[in-house]
Amino acid sequence: MEFLSYLISGISLGSVYAIIALGYTMVYGIAKMLNFAHGDVIMVGGYISFCAMSYLDLPWPIAVLLAMLVCTVLGVVIEGLAYKPLRQATSLAVLITAIGVSYFLQNAALLIFGATPKVYTPIISGTLKLFGGQLSISYVSLVTIAACIVIMIALTLFTDKTKMGKAMRACSEDKGAAQLMGINVNGTISLTFAIGSALAAVAGVLLCSSYPTLMNTTGSMPGIKAFTAAVFGGIGSIPGAFLGGILLGIIESLAKAYISTQLANSIVFGVLIVILLVRPAGLLGKYVPEKV
Amino acid sequence: MLKVNNINVYYGSIHAVKDVSFEVHQGEVVTLIGANGAGKSTILQTVSGLLRSKTGSIEFLGEQLDGVPAHKVVNKGLAHVPEGRRVFLQMTVEENLEMGAYTRPSIEIADGIADVYERFPRLKERRKQIAGTLSGGEQQMLAMGRALMSKPQLLMLDEPSMGLAPLLIEQIFAIIKELHEAGTTILLVEQNAQMALSVADRGYVLETGRIVTTGAGAELLNDDAVKKAYLGA
């Protein structure tokens, strides 16, 4: 029973990682860049929903939508102002810019909200008790897992079945060829940032609902772990982000429970290194033969 | 139909295309031939908006193309099959064709795909196959079929014979002839001058970014300088 409870909380934590990892992986797939600031968009989503619920007394679904809206706009603006001018620049220049954006967001939040952490009110409280109370699962965990599954299915359908989704895949493979087809590559990149940032807002709400301390650096550790999850699953792959996120969450949760809380993070990253030594492209990283 | 007037294209400090002017008339097959690095692909990419010329103008069907973003060019009736095919390797054959029809209304896509399958029955057999697993010849057919999906008035082909076995080259050129007979105007870039000149109405010979000779296809085939430089005679 104890094991089951750790497993479920691992899956729930992993679901948050997976939702964040989707943003990393989609942006990487299309813009071939590591959007280091993605984790901080989560924090912004947390603060927006916090303000909406605590200061404006809005119901949580409205707060979530508001957070998604603000983060979507933020993501598109970041892309347009900071990354788009660097389309021809080296990847190192883009990475440094992304780190800059990350610090900018963290410091802006510090300026606006101060250094004292806010206590986030979870969107749903209470726990589900099973087996005569032996197993208790928080509703937040269940909602998180459900949200992750719904997002995963929706995103898969979007990229596999819709014209826009296919155009996105085309751009991530070959931007020049995509333009020759009539696809607006800049528009498609913006759309990808928009989707990734909206998902980051959702992740922010879910994360803060499980771990209710909200401060300006709230997004950075989950951001790095989700990035790890994306690489672990195979960067650029949507199912890879999902799988990587969930596995990372489970490993972290079990490591904390059975090995050591202090060492949990080291174990998580250790597993990543081992996996990458064995499978450099990640678990579901694609290998496509090229013909000349 | 297409009028390229005095274009100059640079890659940084490399002057790749120098004062190039040429024309393609409705219904013609025109070929640009030249050795490696002569600037052939650069010219096609400039026409389709992927690269920009510092000077001159490009006019297509009476409209200026300079400054038109690359993704808006295809909708004007100009399709470009790039060098190396550049099909979407991780997408299926059918998805590649759908991408070719990106700018067309979705109700026309099924008909367009049926037309392409009629011309390339091999693609129909492999419709659900991932393009990355096709042979080189099949990828070339897919790249051409994908371009035809936009129902172009002018089809630009960049080295369609590259890397193919002689038998397949024959097949590809037979298809080019068929397309021509069906009324498609074609701008063909080739290193295989023999083949290209034998299907072309007219040709232009490029040397290090400059057009050095022009004439009817048959005429260039017998031109001594061309023979010497490109036909190994």
Ligand SMILES: Nc1ncnc2c1ncn2[C@@H]1O[C@H](COP(=O)(O)OP(=O)(O)OP(=O)(O)O)[C@@H](O)[C@H]1O
């Ligand atoms: N991306 C690039 N950056 C810098 N120089 C380039 C680039 N692409 C082409 N060039 C240079 O421009 C010149 C023309 O190249 P281009 O690709 O147009 O030649 P080509 O005639 O198509 O040759 P090939 O038959 O080998 O395809 C060459 O000198 C080439 O080195």
Ligand SMILES: [Mg+2]
């Ligand atoms: Mg070339």
